[in-house]
Amino acid sequence: MEESSEDGVNSTRPTDEVLSILYNLQLSEAGLQNLLGKNSDFVECLTQFMQRGTYESRAYGALLLKSLMEVADPMQLIGLKPQLFIEAIQILQDQISYQASKAILQLLINVCPWGRNRVKAVEAGGVPILIDLLLNSTEKRACEMILTVLEMMCGCAEGRAKLLGHAAGLAVVSKKILRVSQVASERAVRILLAVSKFCATPSVLQEMLQLGVVSKLCLVLQVDCSSKIKERATEVLKLHARAWKNSPCIPTNLLSSYPA
Template identity: 60%
Template sequence: MDEVDVPSYFLCPISQEIMRDPVTVSSGITYDRESIERWISSSKNTSTCPVTRQPLSSDTDLIPNHSLRRLIQAWCTLNASKGIERIPTPKLPVDKAQIIKLLNEGNALQHQMRCLQSLRSIANENERNRRCLESAGAVEFLATIVANEDSSSSNDEEALYILYRLQISEAGLKKLIIRRSNGEDFIETLMRVLQHGTYPSRAYAALLLKSMFEVCDPIYLMALRVEHFAQIVNVLRDQISKQASKASLQIMVEICHWTRNRIKAVEAGAVSVLIEILLETTTEKRDSEMVLVVLDQLCGCAEGRAELLGHGAGIAVVSKKILRVSHLATERGVRILSSISRFYPTSFVLQEMLQVGVVSKLCLVLQVDCSLITKEKAKEMLKLHSRVWKNSSCIPVHLLSSYPSS
């Protein structure tokens, strides 16, 4: 695209981009609708106009500036040969009354799918529409559909997608957490979806659970049952989608702070599934980090350590990730191996660590750029088991010089 001088009054004062839907606020300043709505909805900016600093309320009228929009469109047309695309005439913004009418129509089963498709279209349009949907009661409407065990799988998928797409506010998520239908809260409903739903429904349920657990009362999280952990682990095992797997890993990081939850996760088969993820060559850096964080948490209990040790590739794959992924992965990997060697200092375990290269890796950790805590942890392990490890032929000669003295 050729260089084009854009008239300054075509630019939004907030984003400094050409306005697609110019609107004027009570202070007389014109902004792009999306930018000023984002400004107003931000809790720290609700009180003032960005330019004049005059008071603005969150429900201030945004008056479309049709004259300016037509000027911008005409200018775009005149400069089309220079690569400027014409800005389309914006749709009239949806209002709360329209949404409430749509939700009422959706209460009739024969109109439900059509209603859901309309809600999807509205939600996908912009942030303003999503906030309007939430304030009009769409979250409650959609949650009711998901909670209804007689609802069709296609309706469930659509409702769950829209709930995820809404990016529900913290207050809305907390309200959803305590919502009850047919004797179960909405987290129980989502757990049921994880167990029996279609792959798309399970993926959206996992994404919603991640958001809900982030604002959930710790007492609730500590009361989760083994079967809840099993459903989250199954999402990881089934590899439903990258997003769902990432969300499930983030959930595991969030809920495995407490020892009682670590034991439940182990009982649900988490350790073997996490190791299998590490064994995959396509595992992304961030996913590897989260897997190692969770494994480190699970190795904080005896059951977790026993499961990792019982997996034929457990020690080897953790060792392999050290110094290959990131500083965080190295730190967590060393911590995991430290837990294993401290609680299981048997000849069999120590020899396995030698054979799969753990000891060589620890010597290398002392030579490279790692955190002081990680180096100290590695040095402590090497010193503790020096009688078995130090004179082994498994350690390359060039690394023996870094082996700490007892």
């Protein structure tokens, strides 16, 4: 996205230069707070700049937004506009750069606990994008961050509905258990616990059986992993023992570890 000058030579858009300069200034925490405090609509303007920017300037914008959200006060976090989440999710979808994606994931981790931000992130299309990223992600830290954000989004009914509405939602979350790290496993099991508590329709329970989710939870009880993960896996299995315990979908060697 470049503009042509009068002599026909391509020139960088002024807004792109602004984002690059702002990021490269590497403002201190006090400087970032001052930027937010003196310009109440700065985040909104920054979001608008990013929507029209080049890939490079959008990446700078993502890094700058992450830094700003780390110093924002609670009222500023609660008052974030839906458009910020739309642009953040779009950056994840466009896969501009690893650093930009990581910045957006960290931004979402920082802001989703506040107010209705997790709902805003879900409404911006966050859940299916995160699931698609998780399907293609093999890097440990990226998987951990994606699952952390996904768990936050599944803390609301809208997020859980989107997870279940994605053909690969339950399967990819279950697949990451015991394959990435203790952190990733804990986040994934917590997502399954939320689904089991609040979305346990007969069809969902049957899907969890057929996809091997229940078998994976039984496996968790047999292997060496943290007590927290085992406790949550046990809770899920106990919640629906009547529907699952005697199912032929669970291999015999795993069925033996089904909690009483």
